[in-house]
Amino acid sequence: MGLIGELLLLPLAPARGSLWVLRQVVAEAERQYxxxxxxxxxxxxxxxxxxxxxxxxxxxxxxxxxxxxxxxxxxxxxx
CATH class of the missing domain: 1.10.287 (Helix Hairpins)
Structure with missing residues (x-):
């Protein structure tokens, strides 16, 4: 994905970041469980x-x- 693609997806960055954090929390919860x-x-x-x-x-x-x-x-x- 080039620079233009990254610029177009920039407004979605908070959602992508939140999704990453959610995945990390789920992975840690499963590890502990x-x-x-x-x-x-x-x-x-x-x-x-x-x-x-x-x-x-x-x-x-x-x-x-x-x-x-x-x-x-x-x-x-x-x-």
């Missing part, structure tokens, strides 16, 4: 809550399945 150490921490806290009687076995299993799915999703993306 699928971070194996964060998932393991959540699993540990979940087990503590079960042992303390704060949650029942069914709630534990549901949440554990969700966390393991996240962990599995992360390992699939690494390959």
């Amino acid at each position: 699928y971070d194996p150490s964060a998932i393991r921490r959540e699993l540990s806290l979940l087990e503590e809550r079960l042992e303390a009687g704060e949650i029942d076995e069914a709630a534990f299993e549901r949440r554990e399945d969700e966390l393991l799915d996240r962990l599995h999703h992360r390992t699939e993306q690494d390959f």
Whole structure:
């Protein structure tokens, strides 16, 4: 794209910048969501809550399945 194209698209620069920032925020949120150490921490806290009687076995299993799915999703993306 030449100089003329850049000049014509100049009014869209704020929108393109905002889109870039939004993509960066989404990428970081996904990185944190699928971070194996964060998932393991959540699993540990979940087990503590079960042992303390704060949650029942069914709630534990549901949440554990969700966390393991996240962990599995992360390992699939690494390959």
